[in-house]
Amino acid sequence: MKIELCAASELAIVLASAYGCDRIELCQQLEVGGITPSHGLQQFAKSRVETHVLIRPRGGDFVFSSAEKEVMLMDIAAVKRNDLAGVVIGALTQANTLDIDWLKEASKIAGKLELTCHRAFDDAVDWQDALESLISLGFRRVLTSGQAPNALLGKELLRSFVDQSKNRIEIMAGGGINVANIANIYAEVKPNAIHFSATEWRQIGVGSRYETAALCIDETKLKQLLNAVNR
Incomplete structure (x- = not known):
């Protein structure tokens, strides 16, 4: 089983490499579920750990405007030019079905980049059809909580995903x-894989007028999570 760390900072990248995580999903602003990371952070990660870049222009739902979809295609092209391992993408229609037209276009632009579908999949109304569509489009894996608030609550459906996949696509909990x-x-x-961030809420910039709360990587949590699955 592979371990993927959801990494949103330089420290998370360094720790993922130091503790032998198989790969990272690179993003920023975990506080809103993650958005596309900066070019600099992508370059920082590239030489340290297998990096799959989240392509998402904002938090919230996965029904994107035409302008947002255009920007995401540009971001995919940039990741390809930067020669990273893959992209983590997804988009839905107003009817909460996979946006097949956009995914086809994204796949074409991605070329040889590995494709992971993010948790837009968990908002899809027909998971069986969605899973088969991802397989047909050449996706390598899908990140999912089993269409539940968390993977523990969704474990029964997750088992169904594994059964239906028949090793044609990786199921990442x-x-x-x-x-x-x-x-x-x-x-x-x-x-096939487990994905987590190993973070905790911390106050950043204490004493500054710009003090804020942020989700930050916790090295102790990371070690405990890896130890729990004998890694």
């Missing part, structure tokens, strides 16, 4: 993965 549930999810679902 993610969403609310923590030290208390990771071993259970691993044992009961048998996913």
Whole structure:
């Protein structure tokens, strides 16, 4: 089973490499679920760990405007030029079905980049049709909580995803993965991969007029999560 760290900072990238994570999903602003990271952060990650870049212009839902979709295609092209491992993408129609037309265009631009579908999949109304569509489009994997608030609550459906996939696409369990549930999810679902951020809320810039709360990588949590699955 592969381990993917959702990395949103320079420190998270360094720790992912130091502790032997198989790859990272690189993003920024975990506080809104992650958005496309900066060019500099992509370059920082490239030489340190296998990097798959989240392509998402904002937080919120996955029904994007035509302008947002155009920007995402530009971001995919930039990741390809930067020669990173893959992109993490997804988009839905107003009817909450996969936006097949956009995904086809994105896949064409991505070329040899590995394609991961992010948790837009969990908002799709017909998961069986969505999964088969991703397979047909050449996606390597799908990140999913089993269409539940977290992967523990969605573990029964996650097992169904694994069964239907028949190793044609990797099922990566993610969403609310923590030290208390990771071993259970691993044992009961048998996913191809597990995805987590190993973060905690911290105050940044204490004493500054710009003090704020942010989700930050926690090295102790990362070690505990890896130990829980014998990594």
